[in-house]
Amino acid sequence: MKWCFFTFLLLAQFELYMVSAMLPRNPVKDLVKPLGVSSILSPQDFLSFSYYHKTCPAAEEIIHQKMAAWFRKDYTLAASIIRLHFHDCAIRGCDASILLNHRNSERTAYASKTLRGFQVIDDIKAEIERKCPKTVSCADILTAAAREATLLLGGPFWEVPYGRKDGKTSIAKEADLVPQGRENITALIDFFQERGLNVLDLVVLSGSHTIGRSSCRSFLHRLANYKGTGRPDPTLDRNYLRNLTRSCKWSSDLVYLDTTTPKTFDMEYYNNLGKKMGLLSTDQELYSDPRTEPFVSAFTSQQPDLFFNQFAASMVNLGNILFYTAPNESEIRLNCNYVNPAPRKKANPPRRS
Ligand code: HEM
Ligand SMILES: *[C@@H]1O[C@H](CO)[C@@H](O)[C@H](O)[C@H]1NC(C)=O
Ligand SMILES: *[C@@H]1O[C@H](CO)[C@@H](O)[C@H](O)[C@H]1NC(C)=O
Ligand SMILES: *[C@@H]1O[C@H](CO)[C@@H](O)[C@H](O)[C@H]1NC(C)=O
Numbered sequence: 001m002k003w004c005f006f007t008f009l010l011l012a013q014f015e016l017y018m019v020s021a022m023l024p025r026n027p028v029k030d031l032v033k034p035l036g037v038s039s040i041l042s043p044q045d046f047l048s049f050s051y052y053h054k055t056c057p058a059a060e061e062i063i064h065q066k067m068a069a070w071f072r073k074d075y076t077l078a079a080s081i082i083r084l085h086f087h088d089c090a091i092r093g094c095d096a097s098i099l100l101n102h103r104n105s106e107r108t109a110y111a112s113k114t115l116r117g118f119q120v121i122d123d124i125k126a127e128i129e130r131k132c133p134k135t136v137s138c139a140d141i142l143t144a145a146a147r148e149a150t151l152l153l154g155g156p157f158w159e160v161p162y163g164r165k166d167g168k169t170s171i172a173k174e175a176d177l178v179p180q181g182r183e184n185i186t187a188l189i190d191f192f193q194e195r196g197l198n199v200l201d202l203v204v205l206s207g208s209h210t211i212g213r214s215s216c217r218s219f220l221h222r223l224a225n226y227k228g229t230g231r232p233d234p235t236l237d238r239n240y241l242r243n244l245t246r247s248c249k250w251s252s253d254l255v256y257l258d259t260t261t262p263k264t265f266d267m268e269y270y271n272n273l274g275k276k277m278g279l280l281s282t283d284q285e286l287y288s289d290p291r292t293e294p295f296v297s298a299f300t301s302q303q304p305d306l307f308f309n310q311f312a313a314s315m316v317n318l319g320n321i322l323f324y325t326a327p328n329e330s331e332i333r334l335n336c337n338y339v340n341p342a343p344r345k346k347a348n349p350p351r352r353s
Contacts, residue, residue: 046322051140051162056132060144060160066124067148075263078149079212080116085146086205086318087115088139090178090195093323095167095330096138098175101337109175114215118337121145125336138336139164143319150315153211155265158312160319165330168339181218181280185289188282195321197314203286203295204314207307209257209279210269216248216255219280223248235284237276244279255279267307270299 052059070077088098091106098106099121106112121142128136140162147160179188192202222233223245232241240259247255256262257279258269269283273296278284286292299307334340 047161047163047320049159049161052132052136056128056135058131059128059136059140062127062131063124063141063144064148066120066127067145067152070120070123071149071152075152076213077117077120078152079208081120081142081149082146082208083212084115084117084121085142086208087112087175087178088142089318089321090191091174092167092169093195093321094139094143094164094319095323095325096142096164096333096336097167097170099138099142099336100167100170100339102170104172105170106172106175107170109172111176111178111180112172121336129334134332134334136332137164137166138333139166141336146319147315150265150311153263153265156308156312158316161316164322165325166333166336167325168329168331179282181214181282182221183282185282185285185292189291197317197321199291200295200310201314201317203292203299204307204310205318206283206286207267207269207299207311209283210261210267211263211265212257213254213262214257214279215251216244216253217251219244219255220248220251222281233281233284235276235278235281235288240277257283267299267304270296270307274300 067078067081084098085094087106088094088096091097098112098115099118101107101118107115107118121138124141124145125136125138128141140160143164144160144162147158151157177191179191183191188202189199192198197205222236223241224232226233236244243259244255247253258272259277259279260272261268269278272278273284273287276284278287287296299310331340
């Protein structure tokens with residue numbers, strides 16, 4: 001049985017590889033142009049596990065300790081950090097552009113409204129700057145923090161490759177391209193593919209919705225008059241619907257994404273989909289679409305290993321999304337909220353009159 005699923009996944013991956021090899025690369029170009037960058041880089045050429053071994057050997061330990069401390073104070077931050085990492089990598093690659101805090105930056109976008117955990121990254125960055133000034137990028141810190149968050153919630157471990165640079169550009173309207181829960185599966189597949197991620201990555205990474213919460217506004221459209229039918233979404237379990245209706249007094253109210261085991265990183269999310277208990281329509285549709293359903297079924301096979309191993313692999317893929325930026329367009333930020341100040345020109349000594 002076990003091997004059967006593995007073989008299936010391997011075959012499916014191979015098939016996806018073949019399909020993506022045959023697809024024209026144009027979608028990438030189309031996406032990339034408006035963003036002002038010219039190509040997706042091959043991460044192997046830039047990232048490495050040993051990147052900070054000499055320059056900042058303490059970095060991972062600091063991130064580990066800080067994440068554990070914040071988690072003890074507020075466990076909900078762990079899910080928020082994982083989501084923050086996704087929103088970072090989805091726009092301009094993993095370059096910490098989501099962390100820039102200025103007028104009209106990604107962080108101010110509608111799709112960023114419920115992002116949290118910025119203070120955690122600021123705190124880690126401050127400590128790392130004390131130990132190794134101007135060495136570790138905010139993008140690397142966020143990537144490693146997402147791995148720590150997964151572990152703290154009971155999820156899998158993986159080695160994080162390092163060497164990302166922080167971008168200098170962050171534009172709100174680009175952040176609104178990130179899927180918000182009402183898209184169809186074709187749109188989701190396209191969005192992932194444009195960033196070098198395949199259908200398997202889509203299904204596996206959606207599995208992060210095994211933890212964390214959503215505001216009601218992201219699924220309110222399912223509760224009544226779904227797609228103009230005058231009825232709720234028929235793929236929503238009746239009892240679950242009743243509970244959600246009761247929980248959503250305000251569109252800003254929060255509901256667990258995984259209704260059965262909301263605080264643990266496990267594969268219950270996939271089991272819920274089979275019981276019409278996916279929260280977002282983008283979750284539930286993974287179960288009904290023939291392109292994604294086979295992966296969902298594989299992950300409900302009572303083998304946590306399969307989901308865990310693939311989640312680790314897909315998180316590395318997510319963290320490896322890098323777009324080309326000219327050397328003068330990237331840096332190691334001193335403060336994750338701001339682009340480094342331009343080096344000050346030497347002022348001429350005041351002339352005596
Ligand atoms: C496939 C497309 C995806 C869609 C449509 C989607 C949509 C959403 C939405 C609507 C929310 C709730 C936001 C709110 O209303 O407060 C959410 C939360 C979350 N998402 Fe996703 N997401 C997607 C992919 C991902 C990926 C790839 C990851 C991570 C690798 C991720 C991790 C999370 C986490 C952890 C939360 C909970 C955040 C918290 O508790 O603060 N999502 N997502
Ligand atoms: C899916 O969404 C895209 C983008 O919103 C839209 O153009 C397309 O027509 C939709 N496809 C289906 C089958 O509804
Ligand atoms: C609905 O809420 C009740 C009471 O909180 C709970 O026992 C039940 O499991 C929930 N049902 C679903 C489908 O979420
Ligand atoms: C980087 O250099 C290019 C070409 O030399 C220039 O057009 C661009 O404005 C520069 N960017 C920044 C942020 O200085």
